[in-house]
Each structure stands twice: as C-alpha cells, then as structure tokens.
Amino acid sequence: MNDAISGGPRSGAELVVKTLEERGVRYVFGVPGAKIDSVYNALVDSTIQTVVCRHEQNAAFIAGGIGRMTGKAGVAIVTSGPGVSNLATGLATANSEGDPVVALGGAVATEESLKQIHQTMDSVSLCKPVTKFSAAVPSPAAVCEVVSNAFRAAESGRPGAAFVSLPKDIMLAPAQGKLIVPPSFAGQGAADKAALGEAARLLSAAANPVVLLGLLASKPANADAIREFVGKSDLPVVGTFQAAGAVGAHFMRNFGGRVGLIANQPADRLLESADVVITIGYDPVEYEPAQWNNGATRPIIHVDVMPADLDNCYSPAVELIGDIAGTLESLASILDRTQTSATSTSILNDIDEHRRALEREARGRNGQPVHPLRLVADIQPFLESDVTVCLDMGSFHIWLARHMYSFQARQLLMTDGQQTLGVALPWAIAASLVRPSEKVLSISGDGGFLFSAMELETAVRLKCNIVHMIWIDGTYDMVAIQEVQKYGRKSGVDLGPYDPVKYAEAFGATGFMINHSDDIVPVLKRAFDTQGPVIVGVRVDYSDNHKLFEMVNRDTFH
Template identity: 30%
Template sequence: MTTSSVRHGGKVLVECLENQGVRRVFCVPGESYLSALDGLYDSDVDTIICRHEGGAAMMAEAHAKATGEAGVAFVTRGPGATNASSGVHVAFQDSTPMVLFIGQVASDQRDREAFQEVDYRAMFGPLAKWVGEVDRTDRLPEYISHAFHVAQSGRPGPVILALPEDILSADTNAMPVPVAVLPSGRAAESDVTSVLEMLQEAERPLIIVGGGAWSESAGLALGEFAKATGIPVGASFRCQDYLDNRHPCYIGDIGIGINPALAERVKSADVILALGTRLGEMTTSGYTLLTPPVASQQLIHVHADPSEIGRVYRPKLAVVANAGEFAKQLAAAAPSTALPASSWMSDARNDFDTWQKPVETPGDLKMEQVITHLNEVLEDDAILTNGAGNYSAWLHRYYRYRSWRTQLAPTSGSMGYGLPAAIAAKLEYPDRDVICLAGDGCFQMVSQEFGTAMQYGANVIVLVSNNGMYGTIRMHQQKRYPKRPSGTHLVNPDFAAFAESYGGFGATVNNQAEFVSALARARAANRPSILDLKVSPTALSPRALLETID
C-alpha cells in the first residue's frame, strides 16, 4: 500500500505493517497508542484483542514460530510493557522474530517520570535485539523497516519500538518502505566441503539441531542428508519437530529428562555438528554433555550469529550461516547413494525406541496413557503446545512429532505459554487440531486468555494436568528437603466449570476411559474446550515418584 496523502502517524504505521506482509497483530488496547488502533480500524490487518499483555506477546511469538513471519504485538506504556516482557524473553531465548510496539508518553514529557513513563532502551536492552523510539512522525517508515530487518536477520529475535503518543498522532505524508529484504544466510561452498570432510572422517558423528530460522523445507533437507549419510540426529530442547520422529535417523530430544543412553551417546561422539543450536544449559544438561570451553568431542558449530560461536565452546570448525539454509546445502552436497546403516546409527535408534515404551506411573489417570492416546488419534499435522512444568516431561518423552511446527513450546521455560500459543496457532490453522497441555499452575497464569479463544472462535483443546501443586518445584523439594513441602500447594477451581462459564466445553476426567471419551467430545464440540485431568500427585514425572504428600 502506497500513498502520498497526509494522514496521522497511526495510519502510516499500519500501512508500513501491511507492506511488511503483517496479517495479524495481538494487543491489549491503551490510550497511549490510540492513533495506531485507529489506523487498524479500516485496514486488512486482523486485530486480536487479548486479556493480558503477557498473553498478547506470547501469541505474537507463537504466531511467528508457526508461520515463519515476524510476530507483532501492541501494548500500552508502563505496566503494559512490563507485562509484555515475559513474551519478549521467550522470543529472545527462542530466537523468534517479533516486533513489539509500545505506546510512550508524549515527547515533550520525557524524562519527567510522567504517568507510566519507562525508559524502554534501559528496560529491554538485555531482552531484545534492538530497542528504538521514534523521534519524528516522518521517520516512522524508516524505524519500522529497520525493526523488521533486525528482527528477521541473522539470529532472529524480538525488537522493541516505542511510539510517543504525540508523534503517533501527528500528520505526515511519509511513504511506507517496501518489505524487508533479508540476506540468504547461505554459507560459502568451502564451508560445506569442510563440514562434510569432518563428518566423513568421523567414526561416531552426531547432529544436534535447534535454533531459529528453520522451515519445513529445511527439515526435509535435514532428513535427506541424515538418510544419505547415516548420521543420527538429536533435537535440542523443545525442537523435536525439526525432523519427523519416525525418521530412521532421529534418536530423540537432547534436553530436560534426557534418555540416559542418549546422554552417553552425546558424550561418546567424536564429532558433533551443532546445527543452529546454541548448545545452552538445557541441551547440554548443565554444560556437562560437552565440557566447556573445549569439549572432548570435535565440535562443528553452525550458527547465524557470529558472536554466539565461541561464547561457551571453542569449535573445531565454525560456520556463520542460517542453519536451515545450511541443511539444504548439506543435502545438495550429500552422496547420491545412501550409506548402509552403521551400528552407531542403529543402536542409537534402538535406544530411542526403547525409551519410547511407556513406564507406568501411579493413579487411575496416567499421563503416559494420555500421550499414547494422542499419538494414536491425532493427525500428523496436529499442533501441540505447552508451557513449563513436569507435566510436559511425558509429552517430550512419549509424543512423536511427525510434521514441521507441530511443537510450540518455549525453550526459555516460561510458564503460561501453552494457551496463548494454542490460540495463535488455531487462528492461523483453524482446520487442524490444536492441543494445549498445561499444568494447573501453568494454566492459571494465563487462564483469562480462554476468553480470547472464545471471542475469536479459536477452538483449542486444553488438557490441564491437575495435581494440586507446583509439581516441578515440589519434585525439587522432595530431592533436597524431603518431607518438607513449602510454597507449592494449590487450591484450584473447577476447570471444567470454568470453561462452561465462558460458553466452552468442559469435562472432568478421572481415568483413561473417561479421557478417551472426553477428548472425542471436545474434538467434536466446535468450541474451545478444557479437560480437567485429575492426575495423581505422587506421579511427579515419568521417573520421579512421591511416596507421600506431607
């Protein structure tokens, strides 16, 4: 959209968003950006009104994950911005492209501690790739173009742009800038050759995938390369949908609650290709699977951000490239005839298959059976979301992701992510099953966003693992301070009645037979649903049991 007529800054801003290909924004309205809301009024941009700024920011982040586009959120100044910071942190640690617009006090009131004034450069500096504040209405197109370039280039991440209300409401004839032009992210062919040579010379090679800027085509290329070379592939924390888990070279997730056999395999590998992953704390089991700063394994680190390479681990070979594009380059250069499977590869896959066999936990309703049933009845394109909590350990261990971007979960470990992410995914893919798994504590951090799902017909299904406590913390207490629980007990509402109070579908589930029936009814309900799963408080995780509750 281009025009040279005089309009207020809010309309120019929305024109700029349309030029960047933005189709949907998430917001909580505020008086500090009324002009932007006015600009959205007669635009083609779908505006989703949320209940809390944290939910809006997480929806924008999940939209970006699900689509590959930059997510966009609007929040008001002060408390609105601080509430949204949790979603910004998710986008930063998950390498997700996002632009957060924040209303700001008028420019002639800056630095007076005006009502709800915050210095956003200072506040968001450690949490974002770039923080800017527009200083002239006619520079809006320049700032927005820069924001979208930064958010999507190199290692993707969040960008913050503050909008002083007087600048946003002033008139201008500024022209919007065309869509951002991004670098290819491809590596030099010499880098591809060097990586192939190191992998071919290895006896026990291993690929660990993760990070941002992947795509469905990149995941398929990764599968082709792994099949051609016979190299096992492990997924870094919450990146399990990068490769079809049925692929013969997929060997499991390298994250929290890792398969002990896989952990030993990472330690015994002689060459590791870290493809996009930062090799952070969760993926390295607290920096123990690879010992910093020089690991015993020869490390090839491919990452889009040169400052990430060598931050913790000194690599044997470093490549600055977009990991997804590099996977395509590897696939194109791989041998045309697949190599026979080695015992290193087949043993790794056998370890994964053994780890997938459910281990029984206490109670009439068992999470391992819940996940097994999801595997059996959901289509390959079903999207599963979750926040943080021990309930997710069953999902990570037993669910098999079969398609790209069917796992939406925060590598930052943020509670409350599952429901906003599910809403964003369902709005984008209304014909696909979208299942949110949440703990009772996790869900109640964002339960108000169930109203957003109702308002926009985002027919998500929420499975609340209800054990009456903050289970993860209770597990750690049991390990360090046994029989001395403190600060972890929860008094919960009737979650099924909560859903029904909004006009959704709700059901209380006490055993596996009830779950099978309730899930079928929720899938057929054609409205947002909550299933209250009454799980045993003694089943803290697939491997940790609590004998008594004191």
C-alpha cells in the same frame, strides 16, 4: 524501493498502520489506552484485525505463536507505562525461543518524556535487555524507518523480539512519509566453501558422528533439508525439545530421541558416544553445553545462521554460517559417508527397545489419578498432520517433550528458553488463527493455566476451535521435586483447587473431566468434536516424577 503514500500528509499513527499492512500483518494483539489510541483508531480503517486481549503479556505470547508458525513477526500493540512493562516476559520468551515478534508501545509526548507524569517510563531501556531491537520513533519522518527496522531485526538471523516506542505527539502529528518496502530478494547463501570442505573431512573421518538438532532445525525449509541430509548420510540424530518435528517418520530408525534439561535420557547415551558432533540450528539455551559436552575434546561442527556464543563446553572446530538449508545441501554433496556406524546402530537398537518397553508400560497404567505415560500414549494417536499441540511448562511438559513424537515441523510447540508458565493457551489461540482448518490441543498444569486463563474469554470471542487440557495435581510439582532433591523438603509449591468445568462454563466455553484412564480417548474425541473452546481437566499421578530429574547410568538403557 520506496512508495509514497497516496493522499498527502497523514498522521504518524496512520504511517504505523500502513507499514504493518505493507508487511502483510493480518492480526494485532493488545490492550488499548490513551497513549496509543491514535494507532488503534487508525487500525479501524485498515485490513488488519484488532484482537483485544485480557493482558499484555498474553498479547505478546499470541504474537510469538504467530511468529513461530509463520516465520513472520506477530504484532502486539499496547499502551504506555504498565502496558509496556507487562510485555516484558512475553518479549523475553519470544527472544529466547527464536520467535519473531514486533511490539509497539505507546508513550507520553516527547517533550514530557523526562517528567514524572502519568505513565512516564523509559520503555526503550526496559525492553532492550529482552529484545534484539529496542528504539523510540524520534520524529514523524522516521516512523516507517524505525518500524521497518524493527521487523527486519525480529525476522532476520536468529529470529526474536523487537520493540518500538511510539510517543503520543508523534503519532498525532502530520507525517509525510514513504513506505519502506523490503528487498524482493534477500537472505544468506550456503556457508563458506573451505569451511564446508573441512566439515566434510571431519565427518567422513569420524568413527561415530552424531547430529544434534536445535530450534532452527524445526523451521519447515530447514527440516526438509535435514531429512535429505540424514537420508543421504544415514547419520544418527538426537534433538532438543525445540527441534520437535524436524525428523520425518521414515527416519525414526536414525532418531535417538530428545535431550534437554538434564543428561539422563537414552538419547544422551548416543550423544555421549559421538566422536564428532554436528549441531544444526542449536542454541545453548535449549540444552546447556555443560550438560552434554562437559570435558569432551571431540570436534563440534556448528551449522547455523549465526556464529556460536563461545563457551568452555562449546567451542566449535568448524562453523558453517549461512542459510541452514543451503549449507546442508552443499555439505551433503561433498560428504563421503553413507552408513551409520556399528556403535550408533547398537545404541539406536537399544533405544528402540527402551521405547517399545515404555509403550507397553504406558498401556498397563490404569486407574485414577492417571499416570503421565498413559496420557502420553493415549494423546499420541490424536497427533495427526492436521493437529497442532501447544505445551506450557511444568512436570507434564517433560513427560510429553521426551515421549511424544511429531514428524511435522512446528507442529509441537514447546517453551524451552525461559520455560515460561502460561504460554500454552495463547499459543493455541495463535494456532487457531494461523491454521483455522486444523485442530489445536494445548496442555498446561493447573498452576500454569491460571497464568493466562483469562484469555479463555478471548478464545470464546474469536470462536477458536481449541481443546485445552489441564493436568491437575495441586502443586508446582516441577519445583517441588527439585526442592526435595536438594533440601529434603518442599516449600512454596502447594496450590488451592478450582473446578475446570465450571471455569470453562463461566466464560461460555465447554468443560469436561477425565475421571479414569479409560476416559482419556472418548473424552478427547468428544472435545475435538465440540465447536469452540473446550477445557478438559484430568487429575494426574505424579508419583514417578522424581525419576525425571534423577541421574542414571545410561548404560542401563540397553
């Protein structure tokens, strides 16, 4: 259905903003400039709140956080030239993470696009490799078409990033346009009936099938369906880092834990034991098939909205392509399997014992600097249903991704595709806007924090109630550990110190330090009780970090 815009001809910029309103956009994030100022001017008269950021990359990160938590594309609007090029990392991150984002970038006038003038850039070509959709608006009449198709690309299938270049002359030109309203009813149904039947046959005949959950498993609708499916079939489950929250607390006995990066976890032993693997919403970028399926001949059942990217180590026997929730409901109705195998039960019991041993070890880790296991153990009780946790990338991320539990979809946000430094604080800002009545905890290393720390001013301006914790060790430790393992020495990883408390105070935020393991809980309680953004620093003991990357015999986990 197309609705004419009342009031006669408008500018291209006004059509852009009207299209955003039609899509239900509440916030846009970005940095203005001369080539996009007509759109910023039109935003003043709209229902949309404009949030000016301190860097375009962070605008894309915040938009990605909005997309992940709502399922609707977050929007970043930036100026031409470096404004667009600064988006690239944020768009690549969103595309790898499956987060819907629409980025709008200013551009020089169409007739000047091939001239070497101020901020000329082929931004469409620049963004094409890191997005699902990248196009320029060619005329005033095409504004609504191009922007609407960008939203469709970003939000459909496996979500990701889309980019639209908005030439200055087209934004200023009169545009008699119609709003393009999305279909009222759209979407995929369950997978093919014959494919469902074959999948049910393989699972029913298997001695020891295992479920591997991926990033799309943590979408709320899919997570609900997975819980129903696991409850009826009693199948053992492992999940990638991005699948956090897809398994409910009452299915913990079925859950072997998280897998990712390197096959050295107890859950990898469970996955290795499977004679059939059913992957749900899994993308190879989360955990390379060569890590967990190299040389295996067992059949794989691929459940997803998209066909698999075929790989020497990942070539499904059956693909169930369609709506994931609907597919699982249909599969459960014909699956003749209601009990976990003895092999899986034994491994799951071993994993539970290992989990309890780690908890006991964590409680005994005292002193200063603080061991990561103690931090995980003391943070875990804060992860109630009204708390969102956003993780940056670094050694700390692996400790938390492997050992912190979440039983709520899209509660624990992690980066896994590009493993991008700097996402945590922008995601926390997004969470505070999407979930204003909830608490937000973001965590980064002292290296990653400074990739986006300038957005602390944005958080203060927006009065975001967020707690950001910085794990301090003075190095890019995740890189250092791997360098030492490969070369026997480290290079280019040492950092200088800074004072988190003074940094926070300089921006009008509150700062605390955790000086001893016994301080973790009281300082976090005080931080959550403080209005506005809070920075919490803690010096960490990373002496055991080499174990994160060591290949071990998984039989030792029982």
